[in-house]
Amino acid sequence: MKLLYFAWVRQKIGRSEEELSVPASITTVSALVDHLRRRGPGYEAAFARPELLRCAVNQEHARFDARVGPNDEVAFFPPVTGG
Amino acid sequence: MSEIRIQREDFDPGAEIAGLQATAEDVGAIASFIGIVRADDKMQAMTLDHYPGFAEREIAAHVSEARARWPVLAVRVVHRVGRLVPGDRIVFVGVASSHRGAAFAAAEFLMDYLKTRAPFWKLEERENSSTWVEARDSDDESVKRWRQ
Numbered sequence: 001m002k003l004l005y006f007a008w009v010r011q012k013i014g015r016s017e018e019e020l021s022v023p024a025s026i027t028t029v030s031a032l033v034d035h036l037r038r039r040g041p042g043y044e045a046a047f048a049r050p051e052l053l054r055c056a057v058n059q060e061h062a063r064f065d066a067r068v069g070p071n072d073e074v075a076f077f078p079p080v081t082g083g
Numbered sequence: 084m085s086e087i088r089i090q091r092e093d094f095d096p097g098a099e100i101a102g103l104q105a106t107a108e109d110v111g112a113i114a115s116f117i118g119i120v121r122a123d124d125k126m127q128a129m130t131l132d133h134y135p136g137f138a139e140r141e142i143a144a145h146v147s148e149a150r151a152r153w154p155v156l157a158v159r160v161v162h163r164v165g166r167l168v169p170g171d172r173i174v175f176v177g178v179a180s181s182h183r184g185a186a187f188a189a190a191e192f193l194m195d196y197l198k199t200r201a202p203f204w205k206l207e208e209r210e211n212s213s214t215w216v217e218a219r220d221s222d223d224e225s226v227k228r229w230r231q
Binding site: 004006007008010056059075077078079080081082083 | 118131132133134136140173174197198199201202203204206215216217218
């Protein structure tokens with residue numbers, strides 16, 4: 001799975017993207033968030049309040065109950081602020 | 084024809100307008116808007132972050148909506164990302180049409196969208212701090228008037 005992070009999510013996690021093998025049991029964005037939170041303090045800080053985050057699956061806006069799989073691109077970011 | 088570019092480098096407004104005129108026949112009007120970074124609240128610089136691919140698609144969807152609403156011949160959107168300082172050009176929107184009404188309306192519609200809901204994130208630098216700008220509900224007011 002390809003993961004992308006933007007704005008303060010990227011800053012807290014300390015990287016802009018990564019390839020991750022996630023357990024097959026993870027099939028939704030919510031489950032993925034729970035999984036990522038346990039990867040370290042930066043992740044815990046970034047995902048502490050998921051309601052502050054938005055996500056996209058394969059470059060389309062997605063809700064946290066959206067399904068995800070090993071070949072998906074999943075991005076996490078704060079609500080957009082315009083240009 | 085529509086052209087959407089997200090780039091770090093500056094743009095030449097005259098060249099963008101000339102390009103718009105050259106892309107369509109029967110152009111009778113070109114409305115253009117250029118946004119420039121302001122030094123509000125002693126802001127020294129802002130850095131725009133974006134999601135490549137996703138941002139272009141989101142903007143393209145709104146350009147399509149503008150084209151569905153007004154008889155537009157050509158649209159060009161150029162948005163800069165990266166670190167910008169007050170006085171820097173940040174955005175160009177140009178709309179070519181046969182008549183000025185559609186050109187003005189579509190350009191304003193696109194700018195209201197870009198300023199409020201386009202997929203960018205802004206980090207503002209001041210003397211002693213850098214802060215990410217939070218989404219503001221008040222921005223929605225300028226967008227609401229198009230939803231009728």
